[in-house]
Amino acid sequence: MSGVWAWGGLSGRGRWGGCARGEAGGGRIEQRMMVMKGIAVSPGIAVGECFVLDEERRRIPRRTVPLAQVPVEHERLDRALSASRAELMELNGRTREDLGEEAAKIFAFHLGMLSDPTLTKPMHELVEKEGVTAEFAVYTGFNALADRFAAMKDAAFRTKVDDVHDLAMRVLKHLIGEHSSKLKELSGEAVLVARDLTPSQAFGLERGKVLGFVTSTGGKTGHVGIFAQAMGIPAVVGCARVTERVSDGTVVIVDGDSGTVILDPDQATLERYKRLQERVALFNIGLKELAELPCVTLDGVPVDLMGNIGSPEEIPAVLSAGGQGVGLYRTEYLYLSNDREPTEEEHFQAYKSCVELLKGKPVTIRTMDLGADKYAGDQGEQEAAERNPMLGRRSIRLCLTNLGMFKRQLRGILRASALAPAGTVRVMFPLVTNIEEMRRARFFLNDVMEDLREEGVGYDGDIKVGMMVEVPSAAIMAERFAEHADFFSIGTNDLVQYTLAVDRTNELVAGMYNPANPAVIQLVKSVIRAGREARIPVSCCGEAAGELEQTMLLLGLGLRTLSASAVHLPTVKRLIRSVTISQCEAVAEKAASIDSDVAVSRYLRDQTRKMIPEAFDGRSVED
Numbered sequence: 173m174s175g176v177w178a179w180g181g182l183s184g185r186g187r188w189g190g191c192a193r194g195e196a197g198g199g200r201i202e203q204r205m206m207v208m209k210g211i212a213v214s215p216g217i218a219v220g221e222c223f224v225l226d227e228e229r230r231r232i233p234r235r236t237v238p239l240a241q242v243p244v245e246h247e248r249l250d251r252a253l254s255a256s257r258a259e260l261m262e263l264n265g266r267t268r269e270d271l272g273e274e275a276a277k278i279f280a281f282h283l284g285m286l287s288d289p290t291l292t293k294p295m296h297e298l299v300e301k302e303g304v305t306a307e308f309a310v311y312t313g314f315n316a317l318a319d320r321f322a323a324m325k326d327a328a329f330r331t332k333v334d335d336v337h338d339l340a341m342r343v344l345k346h347l348i349g350e351h352s353s354k355l356k357e358l359s360g361e362a363v364l365v366a367r368d369l370t371p372s373q374a375f376g377l378e379r380g381k382v383l384g385f386v387t388s389t390g391g392k393t394g395h396v397g398i399f400a401q402a403m404g405i406p407a408v409v410g411c412a413r414v415t416e417r418v419s420d421g422t423v424v425i426v427d428g429d430s431g432t433v434i435l436d437p438d439q440a441t442l443e444r445y446k447r448l449q450e451r452v453a454l455f456n457i458g459l460k461e462l463a464e465l466p467c468v469t470l471d472g473v474p475v476d477l478m479g480n481i482g483s484p485e486e487i488p489a490v491l492s493a494g495g496q497g498v499g500l501y502r503t504e505y506l507y508l509s510n511d512r513e514p515t516e517e518e519h520f521q522a523y524k525s526c527v528e529l530l531k532g533k534p535v536t537i538r539t540m541d542l543g544a545d546k547y548a549g550d551q552g553e554q555e556a557a558e559r560n561p562m563l564g565r566r567s568i569r570l571c572l573t574n575l576g577m578f579k580r581q582l583r584g585i586l587r588a589s590a591l592a593p594a595g596t597v598r599v600m601f602p603l604v605t606n607i608e609e610m611r612r613a614r615f616f617l618n619d620v621m622e623d624l625r626e627e628g629v630g631y632d633g634d635i636k637v638g639m640m641v642e643v644p645s646a647a648i649m650a651e652r653f654a655e656h657a658d659f660f661s662i663g664t665n666d667l668v669q670y671t672l673a674v675d676r677t678n679e680l681v682a683g684m685y686n687p688a689n690p691a692v693i694q695l696v697k698s699v700i701r702a703g704r705e706a707r708i709p710v711s712c713c714g715e716a717a718g719e720l721e722q723t724m725l726l727l728g729l730g731l732r733t734l735s736a737s738a739v740h741l742p743t744v745k746r747l748i749r750s751v752t753i754s755q756c757e758a759v760a761e762k763a764a765s766i767d768s769d770v771a772v773s774r775y776l777r778d779q780t781r782k783m784i785p786e787a788f789d790g791r792s793v794e795d
């Protein structure tokens with residue numbers, strides 16, 4: 173950690189940013205209709221006004237406040253600066269004790285920057301003269317400083333650019349923290365437009381107020397889509413720079429089937445979409461009737477269609493969509509909805525609700541899968557420290573290094589298992605990568621069982637213990653894992669990302685993310701074969717289970733249990749009832765012989781259309 177850590181200040185004044193797009197001389201430029209394309213992640217159409225949640229820390233839009241609010245912005249700025257100073261002082265002290273003087277110099281350097289009036293005074297001046305928000309003043313002030321460092325001849329100074337950005341983020345965190353409470357201002361119905369939406373934000377949204385989501389980042393199977401599906405609202409992600417093109421109140425159409433987002437639509441477009449919304453409503457009425465019908469193929473083979481949920485509140489939607497139980501309960505949302513870890517009792521109550529709502533139907537409870545793109549409030553430090561969180565300490569890895577927390581959840585699950593017929597509640601471990609993890613997870617489960625037995629607390633002693641197969645190592649070695657698991661559930665969302673080395677949340681590589689990739693098909697096939705040989709059930713609970721394009725393939729490969737969001741169950745059931753297993757097997761055989769994912773997708777779509785002609789385009793406005 174060498175380099176220049178002492179802060180001596182920089183002379184000269186910063187350059188302040190000019191007007192943002194859409195503003196000139198204080199007025200907003202008249203908008204014209206703009207059609208944008210993103211990634212469709214939750215079906216349906218929403219039309220409404222935008223509510224913009226701009227959480228990005230490195231690009232803060234220039235916003236002005238009324239004259240009367242200028243003193244408030246000065247105060248916010250002062251508060252953010254002094255809160256950051258306090259944090260840095262504490263960090264400085266702690267680091268000196270733990271790591272020594274040299275390491276602590278970093279924070280001393282940051283403190284030095286923050287205490288320099290040549291940095292902070294121009295921020296106040298900007299608020300005063302131009303009436304901008306405190307966050308924009310901070311953003312502009314730090315950017316100017318970073319530019320000055322970047323332009324220096326001395327390489328040691330140039331390396332300080334990252335420090336400046338880091339410090340800017342620290343200060344902005346205090347302002348954007350307040351700013352994020354803007355979500356609480358969401359009073360009426362609106363389409364939420366954001367750069368990204370954290371799981372905690374999405375989870376905290378009041379249902380009924382949000383008509384749809386549009387984000388500028390994200391991929392096909394990220395949490396935004398999963399939340400939107402759970403909420404039954406349309407969503408489009410990966411809509412590049414959408415937050416820069418809208419402001420609160422901009423009218424927007426979100427087409428969650430085609431991935432189209434239309435800003436400031438003209439009258440003719442609005443009417444076209446209104447007609448489409450009516451058609452979709454009719455189509456949905458037809459699908460509802462399906463819920464009552466058995467889920468069997470034309471040749472009489474039953475398929476278990478289950479629902480994926482993030483909270484027990486979603487169970488009624490699963491049941492009314494024809495779901496036969498819950499194939500995946502993503503319990504991490506229990507952690508995300510709170511600033512602290514849930515207690516054993518809170519776990520138990522949530523699982524008890526599931527059992528009560530399901531009235532004897534099965535539920536597979538997955539132990540928490542935090543980390544990667546889902547961090548709970550108290551994991552802030554981990555989030556900041558992990559350079560590659562998708563490959564980091566997530567899921568079962570996190571549980572196995574936090575045994576107290578893991579055991580509290582297992583106790584909750586086991587206690588709930590006593591409330592249902594034996595075998596109804598199952599437990600499943602996510603992201604299992606090696607046999608040792610499975611052994612250890614089972615060992616701790618047994619430990620908890622023993623404790624409960626000693627305490628005289630009831631549980632299902634034969635509870636089925638499964639694992640998600642979502643890492644290539646587990647898929648490749650499925651035969652061995654089958655000796656340690658009572659069932660497998662294939663998590664295609666992660667299996668695709670890890671097999672293809674494509675971040676599932678990154679819109680820049682979304683075109684490469686495809687469960688129809690031949691490598692993924694091969695892995696799925698071998699997991700099913702391993703399960704069959706070991707006589708353990710295999711299901712799929714990734715998004716592929718809810719995609720019509722995948723249904724014939726998955727049935728043809730041998731799956732008889734699919735678990736997906738409630739919103740997808742009716743269409744998948746309709747397709748299942750329209751095919752025979754031998755048709756599906758022929759499709760799977762052919763698909764497995766094609767070597768390009770684009771060609772496999774095209775082939776699967778064509779085959780699906782033969783069964784249901786309007787499968788993909790019946791709900792699209794383009795037809």
Ligand code: PEP
Nearest residue numbers: 642663664665666713714
């Ligand atoms: C998966 O990876 O396919 C899965 C179902 O888990 P999650 O989407 O919660 O990572």
Ligand code: MG
Nearest residue numbers: 642663665666
């Ligand atoms: Mg997963």
